[in-house]
Amino acid sequence: MSLIKSFKLVLAPPHRAATPFLGIGLLTGVFGRATPWRLTRALGTAGFAFTGFCLYFFRNPKRTSPQGDNLVLSSADGRVTGISMVPPPPALEMGSEPVWRVSTFLSVLDVHVNRMPVSGTITKIAYHAGKFLNASLDKASEHNERNELRVTLKDGRQVAVVQIAGLVARRILCDVQEGEHVQAGELFGLIRFGSRTDIYLPPGVTPDVLEGQTMIGGETVIAKL
Template structure:
């Protein structure tokens, strides 16, 4: 299993702390065998949870300029028309995907194109499914324009637990559909804002696979 680079330091530090904790339990509770066993069990479960959170599975994306691919593993929690104010200042079709702590948290490009806009916003840490999380939470807004001139906006949104958003692209960069553009730690959400004539191909509460699931088709 490949581990994402965002987890390397945390796993190393956590492993060292857990090792010291277990060594201490064995030393101070030599006459109470069940205590070190319980500490070992809890430590193993905690470390395995961290491992699965930072896992980086191989994903092969079928490139198609007419498809919008899910930017993340998770569940569709919003499909609606909204008035986007930060970049387009106009109506757009929004699809939001919520990532629970058990999902892979890599964020992938919904389509290929040129990055036209990148902006980070500090903010609150409302739960990721809160209606105001798109505009009030810590977030990063990214816009990509494809060869046909269609612009798609992705918004990484921190949740109540996710307090670190990472993005790896910059304005003017060429990106490939399915390629990694960011990572959000410990529960979060990604919004995708599309042209109004885009055909949505997913339903509310449907599970998505980042880099694989087709969430919309462009006209």
């Protein structure tokens, strides 16, 4: 990655979900630093530091998605921690035949906005309250708090994308609804403070990525349909 591109990534404007956190951090910082007491001034410094962290964590860089109805894109930045054949989530009613699942782990330092892997129609959304285990563990896909989406392509095939909360994450944001038409690469949500996304490919479609590979949400091609 070039130096200019790295700066653009770090200085990207934040997602709107950052607004309340930025407000709290700035108010704490201004109030604390304006007082003569050592304790509150230290709190003010912490407030400004928290503001800086939120600007970094919630950054929402512009992405240029490759074009093609046959492409499945990564839904998040991060590292591929698992590629396995498993049945799709039962709540999405996609059958019990095992398909390829690609799991991407997002550390607290990664961009956390989520992007659609394919173009199609949201035909099912299933939210599950759950635990907050380390999202890199395989059992997190069954036990952690998660939000599952089924996307139906124009040819009738289906792709699932799952937002999974992690050890530190405590909130999954999803901005799409059932019946909504979506485009590959467009924003659809965010998971706060460490998480994971799983993509379930249609039967017969194999992934073109490897475990340990770094993903760029909305740009990296996971598979070709």
